[in-house]
Amino acid sequence: MHDQPPPACPHTTPAPPKAPAPDLFTWEFATDPYPAYAWLREHAPVHRTELPSGVEAWLVTRYADAREALADQRLSKNPAHHDEPAHAKGRTGIPGERKAELMTHLLNIDPPDHTRLRRLVSKAFTPRRVAAFAPRVQELTDQLIDSFLDKHGAERGEADLIHDFAFPLPIFAICDLLGVPREDQDDFRDWAGMMIRHGGGPRGGVARSVKKMRGYLAELIHRKRADPGDDLISGLIRASDHGEHLTENEAAAMAFILLFAGFETTVNLIGNGTFALLTHPEQRDRLQRSLAAGESALLETGVEELLRFDGPVELATWRFATEPLRIGGQDISAGDPVLVVLAAADRDPARFAEPDLLDLSRRDNQHLGYGHGIHYCLGAPLARLEAQTALATLLRRLPDLQLGVKPGELRWRGGLIMRGLRTLPVRFTPPAAGGRSGS
Ligand code: HEM
Numbered sequence: 001m002h003d004q005p006p007p008a009c010p011h012t013t014p015a016p017p018k019a020p021a022p023d024l025f026t027w028e029f030a031t032d033p034y035p036a037y038a039w040l041r042e043h044a045p046v047h048r049t050e051l052p053s054g055v056e057a058w059l060v061t062r063y064a065d066a067r068e069a070l071a072d073q074r075l076s077k078n079p080a081h082h083d084e085p086a087h088a089k090g091r092t093g094i095p096g097e098r099k100a101e102l103m104t105h106l107l108n109i110d111p112p113d114h115t116r117l118r119r120l121v122s123k124a125f126t127p128r129r130v131a132a133f134a135p136r137v138q139e140l141t142d143q144l145i146d147s148f149l150d151k152h153g154a155e156r157g158e159a160d161l162i163h164d165f166a167f168p169l170p171i172f173a174i175c176d177l178l179g180v181p182r183e184d185q186d187d188f189r190d191w192a193g194m195m196i197r198h199g200g201g202p203r204g205g206v207a208r209s210v211k212k213m214r215g216y217l218a219e220l221i222h223r224k225r226a227d228p229g230d231d232l233i234s235g236l237i238r239a240s241d242h243g244e245h246l247t248e249n250e251a252a253a254m255a256f257i258l259l260f261a262g263f264e265t266t267v268n269l270i271g272n273g274t275f276a277l278l279t280h281p282e283q284r285d286r287l288q289r290s291l292a293a294g295e296s297a298l299l300e301t302g303v304e305e306l307l308r309f310d311g312p313v314e315l316a317t318w319r320f321a322t323e324p325l326r327i328g329g330q331d332i333s334a335g336d337p338v339l340v341v342l343a344a345a346d347r348d349p350a351r352f353a354e355p356d357l358l359d360l361s362r363r364d365n366q367h368l369g370y371g372h373g374i375h376y377c378l379g380a381p382l383a384r385l386e387a388q389t390a391l392a393t394l395l396r397r398l399p400d401l402q403l404g405v406k407p408g409e410l411r412w413r414g415g416l417i418m419r420g421l422r423t424l425p426v427r428f429t430p431p432a433a434g435g436r437s438g439s
Pocket of ligand 1: 174263269368372
Protein backbone atom coordinates (compact mmCIF):
# COMPACT_ATOMS: atom_id res chain seq x y z
CA MET A 1 0.00 0.00 0.00
CA HIS A 2 3.01 2.33 0.29
CA ASP A 3 4.52 1.80 -3.11
CA GLN A 4 2.98 4.76 -4.94
CA PRO A 5 4.87 8.06 -4.55
CA PRO A 6 2.73 10.70 -2.84
CA PRO A 7 1.71 13.83 -4.75
CA ALA A 8 4.04 16.81 -4.42
CA CYS A 9 3.46 18.68 -1.19
CA PRO A 10 1.94 22.10 -1.84
CA HIS A 11 3.21 23.55 1.46
CA THR A 12 5.24 26.70 1.10
CA THR A 13 7.56 28.28 3.62
CA PRO A 14 6.18 28.35 7.17
CA ALA A 15 3.61 31.12 7.79
CA PRO A 16 4.33 33.65 10.57
CA PRO A 17 2.25 32.55 13.57
CA LYS A 18 -0.92 34.48 14.51
CA ALA A 19 -1.30 32.57 17.77
CA PRO A 20 1.48 31.73 20.26
CA ALA A 21 3.20 28.35 20.09
CA PRO A 22 1.15 25.67 21.84
CA ASP A 23 2.40 23.91 24.95
CA LEU A 24 3.40 20.36 24.12
CA PHE A 25 3.31 17.34 26.45
CA THR A 26 0.68 18.77 28.80
CA TRP A 27 -2.43 16.91 29.93
CA GLU A 28 -4.53 18.79 27.30
CA PHE A 29 -2.00 17.85 24.63
CA ALA A 30 -2.20 14.15 25.60
CA THR A 31 -6.01 14.35 25.32
CA ASP A 32 -6.05 16.05 21.90
CA PRO A 33 -2.65 16.77 20.32
CA TYR A 34 -4.08 17.55 16.87
CA PRO A 35 -4.54 21.37 17.23
CA ALA A 36 -0.92 21.66 18.40
CA TYR A 37 0.25 19.54 15.47
CA ALA A 38 -1.74 21.75 13.06
CA TRP A 39 0.07 24.79 14.48
CA LEU A 40 3.47 23.12 14.13
CA ARG A 41 2.80 21.99 10.53
CA GLU A 42 1.83 25.52 9.64
CA HIS A 43 4.42 27.58 11.50
CA ALA A 44 7.31 25.38 12.63
CA PRO A 45 7.20 22.17 10.59
CA VAL A 46 10.63 21.01 11.77
CA HIS A 47 10.65 22.15 15.36
CA ARG A 48 13.33 21.77 18.03
CA THR A 49 11.80 21.12 21.42
CA GLU A 50 12.77 19.97 24.89
CA LEU A 51 11.06 16.72 25.75
CA PRO A 52 9.76 15.96 29.25
CA SER A 53 12.94 13.89 29.79
CA GLY A 54 15.05 17.04 29.24
CA VAL A 55 16.49 15.75 25.94
CA GLU A 56 16.16 18.12 22.95
CA ALA A 57 14.89 16.70 19.66
CA TRP A 58 13.53 17.84 16.30
CA LEU A 59 9.85 17.14 15.63
CA VAL A 60 8.97 16.63 11.94
CA THR A 61 5.26 17.23 11.33
CA ARG A 62 4.56 17.65 7.58
CA TYR A 63 3.68 14.54 5.58
CA ALA A 64 6.22 15.02 2.76
CA ASP A 65 9.08 15.75 5.20
CA ALA A 66 8.00 12.87 7.45
CA ARG A 67 7.95 10.34 4.62
CA GLU A 68 11.31 11.52 3.37
CA ALA A 69 12.87 11.42 6.85
CA LEU A 70 11.57 7.88 7.51
CA ALA A 71 13.39 6.66 4.39
CA ASP A 72 16.56 8.76 4.86
CA GLN A 73 19.51 6.44 5.56
CA ARG A 74 21.48 9.38 7.00
CA LEU A 75 19.08 9.19 9.96
CA SER A 76 20.36 6.24 11.97
CA LYS A 77 18.37 4.12 14.40
CA ASN A 78 21.51 3.34 16.38
CA PRO A 79 21.53 5.38 19.63
CA ALA A 80 25.34 5.47 19.52
CA HIS A 81 24.91 8.26 16.94
CA HIS A 82 23.18 10.53 19.45
CA ASP A 83 25.37 13.40 20.57
CA GLU A 84 24.39 12.36 24.12
CA PRO A 85 24.65 8.57 23.74
CA ALA A 86 24.48 7.97 27.46
CA HIS A 87 20.95 9.42 27.48
CA ALA A 88 19.88 7.80 24.29
CA LYS A 89 19.92 4.17 25.28
CA GLY A 90 16.58 2.49 25.19
CA ARG A 91 14.81 5.22 23.33
CA THR A 92 12.23 3.13 21.52
CA GLY A 93 10.24 3.07 24.75
CA ILE A 94 10.43 -0.71 24.86
CA PRO A 95 10.84 -1.65 28.51
CA GLY A 96 14.05 -3.35 29.43
CA GLU A 97 15.89 -2.62 26.22
CA ARG A 98 18.59 -0.86 28.20
CA LYS A 99 19.77 -4.38 28.88
CA ALA A 100 22.54 -5.03 26.39
CA GLU A 101 21.14 -8.33 25.16
CA LEU A 102 17.85 -6.68 24.18
CA MET A 103 19.40 -3.60 22.55
CA THR A 104 20.17 -5.32 19.28
CA HIS A 105 16.72 -5.41 17.78
CA LEU A 106 15.31 -4.23 14.47
CA LEU A 107 14.33 -0.77 15.69
CA ASN A 108 17.81 0.01 17.05
CA ILE A 109 20.01 -1.05 14.16
CA ASP A 110 20.90 0.05 10.61
CA PRO A 111 21.90 -1.83 7.47
CA PRO A 112 23.68 -4.15 6.93
CA ASP A 113 22.78 -5.72 10.34
CA HIS A 114 19.16 -4.64 9.97
CA THR A 115 18.94 -6.11 6.45
CA ARG A 116 20.25 -9.46 7.63
CA LEU A 117 17.99 -9.75 10.70
CA ARG A 118 14.91 -8.48 8.86
CA ARG A 119 15.45 -10.94 6.02
CA LEU A 120 15.74 -13.83 8.47
CA VAL A 121 12.68 -12.91 10.51
CA SER A 122 10.66 -12.27 7.34
CA LYS A 123 11.26 -15.88 6.31
CA ALA A 124 9.45 -17.06 9.43
CA PHE A 125 6.91 -14.26 10.04
CA THR A 126 5.20 -14.45 6.68
CA PRO A 127 1.80 -13.08 5.54
CA ARG A 128 0.88 -16.75 4.91
CA ARG A 129 1.52 -17.65 8.56
CA VAL A 130 -0.63 -14.69 9.62
CA ALA A 131 -3.47 -15.60 7.23
CA ALA A 132 -3.50 -19.17 8.59
CA PHE A 133 -3.87 -17.67 12.08
CA ALA A 134 -7.19 -15.93 11.27
CA PRO A 135 -9.49 -18.64 12.75
CA ARG A 136 -7.54 -18.54 16.04
CA VAL A 137 -7.83 -14.73 16.23
CA GLN A 138 -11.59 -15.06 15.72
CA GLU A 139 -11.79 -17.71 18.44
CA LEU A 140 -9.75 -15.61 20.89
CA THR A 141 -11.91 -12.56 20.15
CA ASP A 142 -15.12 -14.48 20.85
CA GLN A 143 -13.69 -16.04 24.01
CA LEU A 144 -12.72 -12.63 25.40
CA ILE A 145 -16.17 -11.21 24.70
CA ASP A 146 -17.77 -14.32 26.31
CA SER A 147 -15.50 -13.89 29.28
CA PHE A 148 -16.35 -10.26 30.01
CA LEU A 149 -20.04 -11.03 29.46
CA ASP A 150 -19.75 -13.88 31.98
CA LYS A 151 -17.78 -11.80 34.45
CA HIS A 152 -20.00 -8.77 34.78
CA GLY A 153 -21.40 -7.67 31.46
CA ALA A 154 -24.32 -10.05 31.27
CA GLU A 155 -26.30 -8.40 34.05
CA ARG A 156 -24.96 -4.87 33.94
CA GLY A 157 -24.18 -4.53 30.23
CA GLU A 158 -20.89 -2.79 31.08
CA ALA A 159 -17.22 -3.45 30.44
CA ASP A 160 -13.88 -1.69 30.23
CA LEU A 161 -12.91 -2.46 26.67
CA ILE A 162 -9.23 -1.78 27.29
CA HIS A 163 -8.85 -4.03 30.33
CA ASP A 164 -11.33 -6.73 29.30
CA PHE A 165 -10.72 -6.89 25.56
CA ALA A 166 -8.14 -4.70 23.76
CA PHE A 167 -5.37 -5.51 26.25
CA PRO A 168 -5.62 -9.33 26.44
CA LEU A 169 -6.36 -9.98 22.74
CA PRO A 170 -2.94 -9.01 21.27
CA ILE A 171 -0.92 -10.57 24.09
CA PHE A 172 -2.72 -13.92 23.81
CA ALA A 173 -2.56 -13.72 19.99
CA ILE A 174 1.19 -13.09 19.83
CA CYS A 175 1.85 -15.71 22.55
CA ASP A 176 -0.08 -18.28 20.50
CA LEU A 177 1.69 -17.31 17.31
CA LEU A 178 5.13 -17.52 18.96
CA GLY A 179 4.28 -20.89 20.48
CA VAL A 180 4.05 -19.97 24.19
CA PRO A 181 2.01 -22.83 25.74
CA ARG A 182 -1.50 -21.77 26.82
CA GLU A 183 -0.85 -22.60 30.48
CA ASP A 184 1.97 -20.02 30.59
CA GLN A 185 0.14 -17.21 28.80
CA ASP A 186 -1.42 -15.70 31.94
CA ASP A 187 2.12 -14.99 33.18
CA PHE A 188 2.77 -13.06 29.96
CA ARG A 189 -0.45 -11.14 30.48
CA ASP A 190 0.75 -10.12 33.97
CA TRP A 191 4.26 -9.17 32.83
CA ALA A 192 2.92 -7.21 29.87
CA GLY A 193 0.38 -5.48 32.14
CA MET A 194 3.17 -4.32 34.40
CA MET A 195 5.12 -2.94 31.44
CA ILE A 196 2.18 -1.14 29.82
CA ARG A 197 1.23 0.49 33.13
CA HIS A 198 4.72 1.75 33.88
CA GLY A 199 6.16 2.14 30.38
CA GLY A 200 9.92 2.10 30.01
CA GLY A 201 10.57 3.77 33.37
CA PRO A 202 13.15 2.33 35.71
CA ARG A 203 10.62 0.84 38.13
CA GLY A 204 11.53 -2.34 39.96
CA GLY A 205 8.38 -4.16 38.83
CA VAL A 206 9.06 -3.45 35.17
CA ALA A 207 12.67 -4.61 35.44
CA ARG A 208 11.53 -7.80 37.18
CA SER A 209 8.86 -8.45 34.54
CA VAL A 210 11.33 -7.93 31.69
CA LYS A 211 13.81 -10.25 33.38
CA LYS A 212 11.18 -12.95 33.84
CA MET A 213 9.93 -12.65 30.28
CA ARG A 214 13.43 -12.63 28.87
CA GLY A 215 14.39 -15.68 30.95
CA TYR A 216 11.22 -17.48 29.89
CA LEU A 217 11.81 -16.78 26.19
CA ALA A 218 15.45 -17.92 26.37
CA GLU A 219 14.35 -21.18 27.94
CA LEU A 220 11.49 -21.65 25.47
CA ILE A 221 13.88 -21.12 22.54
CA HIS A 222 16.20 -23.68 24.01
CA ARG A 223 13.34 -26.20 24.32
CA LYS A 224 12.05 -25.48 20.79
CA ARG A 225 15.48 -26.03 19.34
CA ALA A 226 15.40 -29.56 20.74
CA ASP A 227 11.74 -30.14 19.94
CA PRO A 228 10.54 -27.78 17.17
CA GLY A 229 6.90 -27.26 16.26
CA ASP A 230 5.19 -25.22 13.56
CA ASP A 231 5.07 -22.04 15.69
CA LEU A 232 6.88 -18.77 14.97
CA ILE A 233 9.70 -19.36 17.48
CA SER A 234 10.51 -22.68 15.81
CA GLY A 235 10.31 -20.82 12.48
CA LEU A 236 12.79 -18.19 13.75
CA ILE A 237 15.21 -20.91 14.84
CA ARG A 238 14.86 -22.72 11.50
CA ALA A 239 15.04 -19.60 9.30
CA SER A 240 18.18 -19.42 7.26
CA ASP A 241 19.53 -17.15 4.59
CA HIS A 242 22.53 -18.24 2.54
CA GLY A 243 23.40 -20.67 5.31
CA GLU A 244 23.05 -18.02 8.05
CA HIS A 245 20.81 -18.54 11.09
CA LEU A 246 19.72 -16.42 14.03
CA THR A 247 21.74 -17.14 17.16
CA GLU A 248 19.72 -18.12 20.28
CA ASN A 249 20.30 -14.62 21.64
CA GLU A 250 19.13 -13.00 18.41
CA ALA A 251 16.06 -15.24 18.31
CA ALA A 252 15.23 -14.27 21.92
CA ALA A 253 15.68 -10.54 21.18
CA MET A 254 13.51 -10.98 18.07
CA ALA A 255 10.73 -12.75 19.98
CA PHE A 256 10.88 -9.95 22.54
CA ILE A 257 10.65 -7.15 19.95
CA LEU A 258 7.77 -8.95 18.21
CA LEU A 259 5.95 -9.07 21.54
CA PHE A 260 6.60 -5.45 22.33
CA ALA A 261 6.28 -3.86 18.93
CA GLY A 262 3.09 -5.85 18.42
CA PHE A 263 1.43 -5.66 21.78
CA GLU A 264 0.74 -2.11 23.00
CA THR A 265 0.34 -0.87 19.41
CA THR A 266 -2.50 -3.30 18.75
CA VAL A 267 -4.12 -2.66 22.16
CA ASN A 268 -4.27 1.01 21.22
CA LEU A 269 -5.41 0.49 17.64
CA ILE A 270 -8.40 -1.46 18.98
CA GLY A 271 -8.93 1.09 21.80
CA ASN A 272 -8.50 4.29 19.75
CA GLY A 273 -10.40 2.73 16.83
CA THR A 274 -13.40 1.72 18.94
CA PHE A 275 -13.42 5.17 20.57
CA ALA A 276 -13.40 6.86 17.14
CA LEU A 277 -16.28 4.67 15.95
CA LEU A 278 -18.34 5.32 19.09
CA THR A 279 -17.86 9.09 18.74
CA HIS A 280 -18.70 9.08 14.99
CA PRO A 281 -22.07 7.31 14.97
CA GLU A 282 -22.79 7.88 11.27
CA GLN A 283 -19.52 6.13 10.32
CA ARG A 284 -20.15 3.34 12.78
CA ASP A 285 -23.70 2.85 11.36
CA ARG A 286 -22.26 2.63 7.84
CA LEU A 287 -19.80 0.01 8.99
CA GLN A 288 -22.47 -1.98 10.82
CA ARG A 289 -24.73 -1.96 7.74
CA SER A 290 -21.90 -3.05 5.50
CA LEU A 291 -20.89 -5.89 7.86
CA ALA A 292 -24.52 -7.02 8.13
CA ALA A 293 -24.60 -7.22 4.31
CA GLY A 294 -21.58 -9.56 4.46
CA GLU A 295 -19.18 -7.03 2.90
CA SER A 296 -15.59 -6.59 4.04
CA ALA A 297 -14.41 -3.66 1.89
CA LEU A 298 -15.49 -0.92 4.32
CA LEU A 299 -13.96 -2.81 7.26
CA GLU A 300 -10.63 -2.99 5.40
CA THR A 301 -10.50 0.67 4.32
CA GLY A 302 -12.02 1.59 7.70
CA VAL A 303 -9.19 0.10 9.77
CA GLU A 304 -6.65 1.99 7.61
CA GLU A 305 -8.61 5.20 8.15
CA LEU A 306 -8.73 4.61 11.92
CA LEU A 307 -4.93 4.26 11.81
CA ARG A 308 -4.60 7.53 9.91
CA PHE A 309 -7.18 9.39 11.98
CA ASP A 310 -5.94 8.46 15.47
CA GLY A 311 -3.34 5.72 15.20
CA PRO A 312 -1.48 4.20 18.15
CA VAL A 313 2.05 5.22 17.13
CA GLU A 314 1.98 9.00 17.56
CA LEU A 315 5.72 9.46 16.97
CA ALA A 316 8.00 7.08 15.11
CA THR A 317 10.88 5.76 17.19
CA TRP A 318 14.14 7.70 17.60
CA ARG A 319 16.43 8.56 14.73
CA PHE A 320 19.80 10.31 14.91
CA ALA A 321 21.50 12.43 12.23
CA THR A 322 24.79 10.78 11.25
CA GLU A 323 25.90 13.91 9.34
CA PRO A 324 24.67 17.50 8.91
CA LEU A 325 21.50 17.45 6.79
CA ARG A 326 18.39 19.47 5.93
CA ILE A 327 14.79 18.45 6.52
CA GLY A 328 12.05 20.73 5.19
CA GLY A 329 14.57 23.56 4.78
CA GLN A 330 15.79 23.23 8.39
CA ASP A 331 19.47 22.50 9.12
CA ILE A 332 19.98 19.53 11.44
CA SER A 333 23.40 18.92 13.01
CA ALA A 334 25.15 15.56 13.19
CA GLY A 335 24.16 13.78 16.40
CA ASP A 336 20.78 15.53 16.71
CA PRO A 337 17.78 13.30 17.52
CA VAL A 338 14.87 13.48 15.08
CA LEU A 339 11.32 12.36 15.91
CA VAL A 340 8.88 11.96 13.02
CA VAL A 341 5.38 12.81 14.23
CA LEU A 342 3.25 10.27 12.36
CA ALA A 343 0.05 11.61 13.92
CA ALA A 344 0.77 15.11 12.57
CA ALA A 345 1.82 13.90 9.12
CA ASP A 346 -1.34 11.81 8.80
CA ARG A 347 -3.53 14.90 9.35
CA ASP A 348 -1.60 17.08 6.87
CA PRO A 349 -4.09 18.92 4.63
CA ALA A 350 -1.38 19.10 1.95
CA ARG A 351 -1.67 15.32 1.61
CA PHE A 352 -5.18 14.31 2.76
CA ALA A 353 -8.45 15.94 1.74
CA GLU A 354 -10.36 17.02 4.87
CA PRO A 355 -7.80 15.38 7.15
CA ASP A 356 -9.76 15.94 10.38
CA LEU A 357 -12.74 14.06 8.97
CA LEU A 358 -13.13 10.36 9.73
CA ASP A 359 -14.16 8.71 6.44
CA LEU A 360 -14.03 4.92 6.65
CA SER A 361 -14.24 4.63 2.88
CA ARG A 362 -11.27 6.97 2.24
CA ARG A 363 -9.44 5.57 -0.79
CA ASP A 364 -6.39 7.79 -1.24
CA ASN A 365 -4.96 6.85 2.13
CA GLN A 366 -1.21 6.28 2.11
CA HIS A 367 -0.98 6.97 5.84
CA LEU A 368 2.26 6.61 7.78
CA GLY A 369 0.68 4.78 10.72
CA TYR A 370 2.88 1.72 10.06
CA GLY A 371 5.92 3.86 9.23
CA HIS A 372 7.71 3.89 5.88
CA GLY A 373 11.02 2.70 4.43
CA ILE A 374 13.15 -0.16 5.71
CA HIS A 375 11.64 -0.10 9.22
CA TYR A 376 8.07 -0.33 7.87
CA CYS A 377 6.03 -2.36 10.37
CA LEU A 378 6.81 -6.04 10.09
CA GLY A 379 3.60 -6.93 11.90
CA ALA A 380 1.18 -4.91 9.76
CA PRO A 381 -0.65 -8.01 8.39
CA LEU A 382 -1.17 -9.33 11.95
CA ALA A 383 -2.25 -5.91 13.24
CA ARG A 384 -4.79 -5.60 10.41
CA LEU A 385 -6.13 -9.09 11.06
CA GLU A 386 -6.54 -8.47 14.79
CA ALA A 387 -8.08 -5.01 14.43
CA GLN A 388 -10.50 -6.05 11.68
CA THR A 389 -11.59 -9.15 13.62
CA ALA A 390 -11.91 -7.28 16.91
CA LEU A 391 -13.95 -4.36 15.56
CA ALA A 392 -16.22 -6.47 13.34
CA THR A 393 -16.94 -8.95 16.15
CA LEU A 394 -17.62 -6.25 18.74
CA LEU A 395 -20.10 -4.48 16.44
CA ARG A 396 -21.80 -7.73 15.47
CA ARG A 397 -22.14 -9.17 18.97
CA LEU A 398 -22.83 -5.92 20.83
CA PRO A 399 -24.69 -3.92 18.17
CA ASP A 400 -25.77 -1.07 20.45
CA LEU A 401 -22.31 -0.57 22.01
CA GLN A 402 -22.03 2.95 23.50
CA LEU A 403 -19.46 4.92 25.45
CA GLY A 404 -20.08 4.53 29.18
CA VAL A 405 -18.78 8.04 30.01
CA LYS A 406 -18.54 11.38 28.20
CA PRO A 407 -15.56 11.49 25.78
CA GLY A 408 -13.97 14.33 27.80
CA GLU A 409 -13.90 12.14 30.92
CA LEU A 410 -11.57 9.61 29.32
CA ARG A 411 -7.89 9.70 30.27
CA TRP A 412 -5.13 9.22 27.70
CA ARG A 413 -1.74 7.77 28.54
CA GLY A 414 0.93 10.48 28.39
CA GLY A 415 3.78 8.49 26.77
CA LEU A 416 5.94 10.02 24.07
CA ILE A 417 5.72 7.41 21.30
CA MET A 418 2.39 5.70 21.92
CA ARG A 419 -1.12 7.20 21.96
CA GLY A 420 -3.83 5.27 23.79
CA LEU A 421 -6.58 5.35 26.39
CA ARG A 422 -6.13 4.23 29.99
CA THR A 423 -9.67 2.84 30.11
CA LEU A 424 -12.62 2.66 27.72
CA PRO A 425 -15.84 2.12 29.71
CA VAL A 426 -18.71 0.98 27.47
CA ARG A 427 -22.39 0.05 27.84
CA PHE A 428 -24.45 -2.37 25.76
CA THR A 429 -27.59 -4.46 25.89
CA PRO A 430 -26.37 -7.87 27.05
CA PRO A 431 -27.04 -10.39 24.30
CA ALA A 432 -29.43 -13.25 25.00
CA ALA A 433 -27.61 -16.49 25.83
CA GLY A 434 -28.13 -17.62 22.23
CA GLY A 435 -26.12 -14.63 20.98
CA ARG A 436 -22.90 -15.94 22.49
CA SER A 437 -19.81 -16.95 20.54
CA GLY A 438 -21.45 -16.90 17.16
CA SER A 439 -19.20 -16.12 14.25
C1 HEM B 1 -1.76 -1.41 15.08
C2 HEM B 1 -0.69 -2.02 15.28
C3 HEM B 1 0.68 -1.56 14.88
C4 HEM B 1 1.13 -0.34 14.49
C5 HEM B 1 0.33 0.95 14.34
C6 HEM B 1 2.54 -0.46 14.25
C7 HEM B 1 3.35 0.57 13.84
C8 HEM B 1 4.69 0.46 13.56
C9 HEM B 1 5.53 1.53 13.11
C10 HEM B 1 5.09 2.98 12.93
C11 HEM B 1 6.77 1.03 12.92
C12 HEM B 1 8.00 1.82 12.42
C13 HEM B 1 8.66 2.57 13.53
C14 HEM B 1 9.77 3.47 13.06
O1 HEM B 1 10.15 3.48 11.88
O2 HEM B 1 10.28 4.21 13.92
C15 HEM B 1 6.72 -0.37 13.26
C16 HEM B 1 7.80 -1.23 13.19
C17 HEM B 1 7.73 -2.52 13.62
N1 HEM B 1 6.60 -3.23 13.98
FE1 HEM B 1 4.74 -2.53 14.12
N2 HEM B 1 2.91 -1.74 14.48
C18 HEM B 1 1.79 -2.47 14.84
C19 HEM B 1 1.72 -3.80 15.14
C20 HEM B 1 2.76 -4.66 15.07
C21 HEM B 1 2.69 -6.09 15.30
C22 HEM B 1 1.40 -6.85 15.61
C23 HEM B 1 3.96 -6.56 15.22
C24 HEM B 1 4.49 -7.96 15.39
C25 HEM B 1 3.90 -8.92 15.99
C26 HEM B 1 4.82 -5.45 14.90
C27 HEM B 1 6.18 -5.54 14.74
C28 HEM B 1 6.98 -4.50 14.31
C29 HEM B 1 8.42 -4.64 14.16
C30 HEM B 1 9.24 -5.89 14.43
C31 HEM B 1 8.88 -3.39 13.72
C32 HEM B 1 10.33 -3.02 13.41
C33 HEM B 1 10.58 -3.27 11.95
C34 HEM B 1 11.98 -2.86 11.53
O3 HEM B 1 12.63 -2.08 12.20
O4 HEM B 1 12.41 -3.38 10.49
N3 HEM B 1 4.07 -4.32 14.81
N4 HEM B 1 5.44 -0.69 13.64
